[in-house]
Amino acid sequence: MTEQPTGAAPSGAAPVASDDADLAIRTDGLTKRFRSGQVAVAGIDLRVPRGAVYGFIGPNGSGKTTTIRMLLGLVRPTSGRAHLLGGAMPEAGADVLPRVGALVEGPAFHPYLTGRANLARLDASDATADPRTARQRADEALERVGLAAAAAKPYRQYSLGMKQRLGLAAALLRPRELLVLDEPTNGLDPQGTREVRNLVRELADHGTTVLVSSHLLAEIEQVCSHVGIMSGGHLLLQGDRAELTGRGLPRLSVQTSVDHVGAAAEVLTGMGLTDVQAAGHTVSALLGAVPPEKVSAALVHAGVDLLGLEVRRPNLEQIFVELTGEGFDVAR
Numbered sequence: 081m082t083e084q085p086t087g088a089a090p091s092g093a094a095p096v097a098s099d100d101a102d103l104a105i106r107t108d109g110l111t112k113r114f115r116s117g118q119v120a121v122a123g124i125d126l127r128v129p130r131g132a133v134y135g136f137i138g139p140n141g142s143g144k145t146t147t148i149r150m151l152l153g154l155v156r157p158t159s160g161r162a163h164l165l166g167g168a169m170p171e172a173g174a175d176v177l178p179r180v181g182a183l184v185e186g187p188a189f190h191p192y193l194t195g196r197a198n199l200a201r202l203d204a205s206d207a208t209a210d211p212r213t214a215r216q217r218a219d220e221a222l223e224r225v226g227l228a229a230a231a232a233k234p235y236r237q238y239s240l241g242m243k244q245r246l247g248l249a250a251a252l253l254r255p256r257e258l259l260v261l262d263e264p265t266n267g268l269d270p271q272g273t274r275e276v277r278n279l280v281r282e283l284a285d286h287g288t289t290v291l292v293s294s295h296l297l298a299e300i301e302q303v304c305s306h307v308g309i310m311s312g313g314h315l316l317l318q319g320d321r322a323e324l325t326g327r328g329l330p331r332l333s334v335q336t337s338v339d340h341v342g343a344a345a346e347v348l349t350g351m352g353l354t355d356v357q358a359a360g361h362t363v364s365a366l367l368g369a370v371p372p373e374k375v376s377a378a379l380v381h382a383g384v385d386l387l388g389l390e391v392r393r394p395n396l397e398q399i400f401v402e403l404t405g406e407g408f409d410v411a412r
C-alpha cells in the first residue's frame with residue numbers, strides 16, 4: 081500500500097480534551113514512513129483522555145499497530161511527537177513504561193516454559209516487584225484471563241487464543257495506569273471475546289485508561305467511551321463515542337405488505353424524507369427533522385398497512401462507510 085490520500089477530514093477532528101493533564105495519550109503529527117517509502121501513519125493527533133476506554137479502530141493495515149509501537153517507544157517516528165502519561169516518548173520511557181501494561185504482537189514468551197513460569201520470568205525481570213509474592217501475582221493474572229486451568233501447560237502447546245490470554249495476563253501482572261492492547265481479541269472465540277470486553281470494562285471501572293485496537297469494530301464498539309477511526313494511516317475521526325454516533329442521521333424503516341411498498345415510498349418522499357429505498361417488505365429513508373409519529377400517521381392516513389416502524393441511528397461502522405465510501409473490514 082502507498083500513502084492513502086483521504087477525501088475525508090484529516091486527523092485531529094474534534095479534540096477530546098484540551099488540557100494535557102487530562103490526557104493519558106497525546107500525539108501531535110505522529111508520522112511513520114518506512115524505508116520502503118510506505119507511509120503507515122500520516123500525521124495523527126491522538127487524544128486519549130484519562131479514564132477512557134479508547135477504541136482504536138480501523139481495517140487491517142490502516143496503521144494501528146505502527147502507531148501503538150511508536151507510543152511504546154518500539155518504533156521511532158519519522159516526525160511528530162507522542163506523549164504517554166505526560167512523558168515525551170521515547171525519552172521518558174524509563175519513567176513512564178512501568179506504569180503502562182502493553183499487549184503488542186509477539187510478546188517474548190518461552191515456548192518450553194509453562195504459562196505460569198513465563199509470567200514468573202517476566203515478573204522477575206521487574207526490579208520493583210516483590211519476589212515473595214511473585215507466585216500470587218502470576219496466579220491472579222492467570223485467573224483474570226481465564227487461564228488458571230492451563231497454567232501448568234507449556235506455552236508451545238497453547239492455542240492462539242490461549243497465547244493471547246497469556247499476553248493479557250502479562251500486561252496485568254501489576255496494576256497499571258494505562259493499558260495498551262493491540263488486537264486483544266485476535267484468535268479468541270466469541271466467549272473469549274466477551275471475556276476480554278468484560279475485563280476491559282472492569283479495569284476501566286477501577287480507573288485504568290485503556291487503549292484497545294481492533295479491526296473488528298462491532299467487537300469493541302460497545303465497551304468504548306471514546307473511539308478513534310483509522311483509515312490508510314489517517315485518523316479519520318475521534319471523540320466521545322455517543323457524540324460521534326449521535327451525529328449520524330437517523331434512518332426510518334417501515335415494514336409493510338409487499339403491494340403497499342410503492343405507496344409507502346410515495347408517502348415518505350411526499351413528506352420530504354430523502355434517500356428513500358425499498359427492499360422486500362421494507363421502505364427506509366433518512367428521517368431529517370420530521371417526527372416519526374407524523375410519518376406513521378401519514379402512512380395510516382394513506383391506507384398503507386403499517387406492520388412495523390423503527391428509527392435507527394447509524395453505528396460506527398455505517399459512519400465509517402459513509403466517510404470513506406468503503407466497507408470497514410477491507411484489507412489494504
Ligand SMILES: Nc1ncnc2c1ncn2[C@@H]1O[C@H](COP(=O)(O)OP(=O)(O)OP(=O)(O)O)[C@@H](O)[C@H]1O
Nearest residue numbers: 081114116118120139140141142143144145146295
Ligand atoms: N516494518 C515495516 N516495513 C514496511 N511497511 C510496514 C512495516 N510494518 C508495517 N508496514 C505497513 O504499514 C501499514 C500499516 O501497518 P500496521 O501493522 O500498522 O496496520 P494495522 O492497522 O495494525 O493492521 P492490522 O490490523 O492488520 O494489524 C501496512 O500497509 C503495513 O504493510
